[in-house]
Amino acid sequence: MSLTDGNAIFKSLNKAQYRAVSSEAPTVAILAGPGSGKTHTLTSRVVWLIDHVGIQPQDVIVATFTNKASNEMKARIGNALGDGREKGIIIGTFHSIARRYLVKYGQRIGLDPKFGIADDSDSRGVITRICKRLDTHLEPPVARAWISKRKAKGTSDELAIKDKKGQSVESRALEQCFQEYQSQLERSNLLDYDDLLVRCVELLRKFPQCVSNIQTVLIDEYQDTNGVQYDLMRLFARKQRRITIVGDPDQSIYGWRSAEIKNLHRLLRDYPGTDEISLEENYRSSSCILDTSLKVIQQDQERYKKVLLPVRDKGTRPVLRKLKNSNDEADWIVSEIKRIRMLSGNMIDFDDFAILLRSAALSRQVESTLGREGIAYRMVGGFKFYERTEIKILLDYMRIIHQPDNNDALARIINVPKRGIGDMTIKALLEEAEKSSMSLWQLVEKHCRGQRRAKTNIRQQTENALSGSLMKPLNSLRERLRSDAGVGTPMNLVELLQKLIRDLKFEDYLEATYGAEYESRWANVQEFVTLAEEFMRQSRVDDEALPTIDGFAQATDDDLLARFLSNVSLASDKQTEDKGQEGKPLVTISTIHAAKGLEWPVVFIPAVYNGSIPHIRADDQDEERRLLYVAMTRAKALLYLSCPQNIATGKTTELSSFIDLLPSSAFLPKGPSFDRPVMSSVAKILGRELPPDNIIYKVSRMRQATAHGRENDRNFSTPLRACRSRKSQ
Numbered sequence: 078m079s080l081t082d083g084n085a086i087f088k089s090l091n092k093a094q095y096r097a098v099s100s101e102a103p104t105v106a107i108l109a110g111p112g113s114g115k116t117h118t119l120t121s122r123v124v125w126l127i128d129h130v131g132i133q134p135q136d137v138i139v140a141t142f143t144n145k146a147s148n149e150m151k152a153r154i155g156n157a158l159g160d161g162r163e164k165g166i167i168i169g170t171f172h173s174i175a176r177r178y179l180v181k182y183g184q185r186i187g188l189d190p191k192f193g194i195a196d197d198s199d200s201r202g203v204i205t206r207i208c209k210r211l212d213t214h215l216e217p218p219v220a221r222a223w224i225s226k227r228k229a230k231g232t233s234d235e236l237a238i239k240d241k242k243g244q245s246v247e248s249r250a251l252e253q254c255f256q257e258y259q260s261q262l263e264r265s266n267l268l269d270y271d272d273l274l275v276r277c278v279e280l281l282r283k284f285p286q287c288v289s290n291i292q293t294v295l296i297d298e299y300q301d302t303n304g305v306q307y308d309l310m311r312l313f314a315r316k317q318r319r320i321t322i323v324g325d326p327d328q329s330i331y332g333w334r335s336a337e338i339k340n341l342h343r344l345l346r347d348y349p350g351t352d353e354i355s356l357e358e359n360y361r362s363s364s365c366i367l368d369t370s371l372k373v374i375q376q377d378q379e380r381y382k383k384v385l386l387p388v389r390d391k392g393t394r395p396v397l398r399k400l401k402n403s404n405d406e407a408d409w410i411v412s413e414i415k416r417i418r419m420l421s422g423n424m425i426d427f428d429d430f431a432i433l434l435r436s437a438a439l440s441r442q443v444e445s446t447l448g449r450e451g452i453a454y455r456m457v458g459g460f461k462f463y464e465r466t467e468i469k470i471l472l473d474y475m476r477i478i479h480q481p482d483n484n485d486a487l488a489r490i491i492n493v494p495k496r497g498i499g500d501m502t503i504k505a506l507l508e509e510a511e512k513s514s515m516s517l518w519q520l521v522e523k524h525c526r527g528q529r530r531a532k533t534n535i536r537q538q539t540e541n542a543l544s545g546s547l548m549k550p551l552n553s554l555r556e557r558l559r560s561d562a563g564v565g566t567p568m569n570l571v572e573l574l575q576k577l578i579r580d581l582k583f584e585d586y587l588e589a590t591y592g593a594e595y596e597s598r599w600a601n602v603q604e605f606v607t608l609a610e611e612f613m614r615q616s617r618v619d620d621e622a623l624p625t626i627d628g629f630a631q632a633t634d635d636d637l638l639a640r641f642l643s644n645v646s647l648a649s650d651k652q653t654e655d656k657g658q659e660g661k662p663l664v665t666i667s668t669i670h671a672a673k674g675l676e677w678p679v680v681f682i683p684a685v686y687n688g689s690i691p692h693i694r695a696d697d698q699d700e701e702r703r704l705l706y707v708a709m710t711r712a713k714a715l716l717y718l719s720c721p722q723n724i725a726t727g728k729t730t731e732l733s734s735f736i737d738l739l740p741s742s743a744f745l746p747k748g749p750s751f752d753r754p755v756m757s758s759v760a761k762i763l764g765r766e767l768p769p770d771n772i773i774y775k776v777s778r779m780r781q782a783t784a785h786g787r788e789n790d791r792n793f794s795t796p797l798r799a800c801r802s803r804k805s806q
């Protein structure tokens with residue numbers, strides 16, 4: 078078989094990629110830099126293993142880092158394989174794959190298959206209460222990080238117990254907090270994110286039959302796997318030991334979530350004879366962008382060195398722009414977006430731009446400037462739709478309908494809308510429930526039914542409200558979901574949500590609570606209903622199916638509400654297309670973390686100053702540098718870095734030391750003039766056709782834009798020299 082034979086997908090591969098795709102070694106490790114086609118290679122290898130080696134789709138596990146990545150990969154595999162054969166592949170994030178196995182087989186390790194998922198705010202709430210109750214000096218975030226690390230380590234090294242100041246923390250208190258946290262989750266029938274992985278490891282160790290069909294396992298973004306994910310990978314692949322991983326140590330950016338760079342060495346040690354393949358060509362970025370990005374990452378002397386050569390045109394140097402303050406910075410970014418779009422004759426449209434931020438908190442200025450200019454945008458990562466107050470309230474209600482013993486969800490909405498029950502009473506009820514080893518729901522329900530009076534004082538009026546507007550409607554909705562309830566056709570997910578919104582008089586509640594702001598919140602609620610409709614339309618039980626194993630029974634997973642809720646908990650955020658509701662292309666605002674694996678023609682990285690990147694609270698400077706490298710290498714044709722000289726706190730900034738170390742010749746001091754040669758090179762890098770001059774001229778005349786295609790200096794007058802950090806002056 079040669080490069081040009083067979084499926085079209087193989088024809089798009091270079092030699093090294095092809096060697097990786099068709100390697101006969103059972104274990105293949107592809108370590109390569111950004112934009113070298115790792116994901117493309119992994120996708121092609123799945124097709125190869127199915128088409129050429131003859132492995133059945135349902136015997137393949139592919140673990141990706143985000144849901145978006147797994148959807149995209151599945152679609153590409155589907156295109157290449159045809160006949161809907163991709164449907165059988167077990168593909169998803171580690172968490173979603175683990176959830177599937179636990180729903181189907183978890184009863185064997187004592188798990189109630191109706192388990193819910195405790196999201197970050199649930200875990201935070203439970204741990205904060207335990208820390209208060211134990212009356213130790215534990216800080217809840219420290220305890221939470223410790224618990225999560227302890228679970229994520231898997232069989233790897235012992236855990237060091239350190240607090241914020243790097244000092245040893247009393248391990249007994251942490252241990253007690255851990256035990257209480259686990260037993261509370263258990264009482265509420267919840268698993269947190271780490272538990273999904275840990276319990277799946279437990280399941281597969283005790284019952285390896287669950288994965289006895291698995292022939293091969295493939296892992297994307299391997300550099301960000303942690304200890305327990307490594308254990309899972311080994312268990313999935315236990316029978317055939319056939320594993321393919323792709324990764325880039327320079328893009329390891331999840332140390333705070335216990336990702337282990339050591340996993341690369343563990344793989345080579347545990348699987349001797351692994352075929353190590355490097356990909357050395359970068360297909361994404363212009364050579365100028367690649368050169369400057371490499372200069373940043375090469376400051377790390379300890380890194381695993383590898384070759385990365387540009388394939389694309391030279392292009393223009395990245396821009397480093399310093400502005401007076403964050404307002405000017407946002408104005409400048411938006412004016413550059415408009416200028417590029419116009420001077421490219423719309424060859425570059427709004428969905429070709431991404432603004433990548435070190436932290437979500439930096440988005441405010443850019444958002445308001447885009448809004449003022451009427452440019453639609455979408456937010457990715459760190460600005461979660463599902464965490465908006467009005468959506469979280471509805472989700473909490475749905476979680477209680479699904480799983481009434483979820484104490485934290487109930488505590489959050491027991492007085493929303495108001496039922497005359499104050500924070501102190503809620504706290505007292507929670508404590509009473511915990512001490513009496515029952516759930517909050519059971520305690521309140523028994524009290525309202527007169528079966529057991531609560532010790533906590535509940536006024537009659539409150540009792541009536543709890544019974545009439547909480548217990549009764551939710552019990553009735555729960556009943557109406559059941560197919561065997563004998564009350565006609567069971568309600569579907571959207572009917573349930575709509576009835577809930579009506580029962581709660583939710584629109585009135587939002588109007589009374591938020592006044593003028595209520596309309597945008599109500600629009601979010603409607604968007605949420607649309608998302609539920611889409612989920613119902615798209616979600617089929619067989620999407621989540623696992624192949625049947627002879628003589629090894631599975632539980633069914635036909636509870637749509639359960640699947641919807643876990644989908645929300647496991648989604649990094651709601652999935653949006655690159656087009657807005659009216660089909661408008663959208664500018665992307667994203668955290669750098671959420672931009673991993675993605676690419677855009679034009680990338681802006683604002684706030685490149687010490688304290689922002691590297692972040693003031695980050696312990697690991699090398700990881701901060703890698704973050705900047707990931708951000709820079711998302712750009713295909715144009716890259717803009719900027720730094721405000723003053724920030725809201727009144728402080729003056731210093732240019733990020735990662736950038737300050739580079740020669741100033743690496744950057745243009747301001748946006749290039751987009752004359753014909755520059756635009757032609759951009760078009761070549763993007764593989765697009767540049768409209769003829771007369772069209773571009775017409776577009777720019779119509780918009781009465783800046784003359785000569787130069788960046789307008791009037792408002793943004795700080796020259797680069799004056800912007801280098803004070804150190805260099």
Ligand SMILES: Nc1ncnc2c1ncn2[C@@H]1O[C@H](COP(=O)(O)OP(=O)(O)OP(=O)(O)O)[C@@H](O)[C@H]1O
Nearest residue numbers: 089090091110111112113114115116117360361674
């Ligand atoms: N052989 C090839 N010929 C042409 N284009 C390619 C080839 N391989 C990959 N590409 C293109 O290069 C770009 C980067 O590919 P891909 O996203 O797979 O890289 P990656 O190594 O996974 O990147 P990163 O680690 O930065 O996420 C994509 O646009 C892809 O289509």
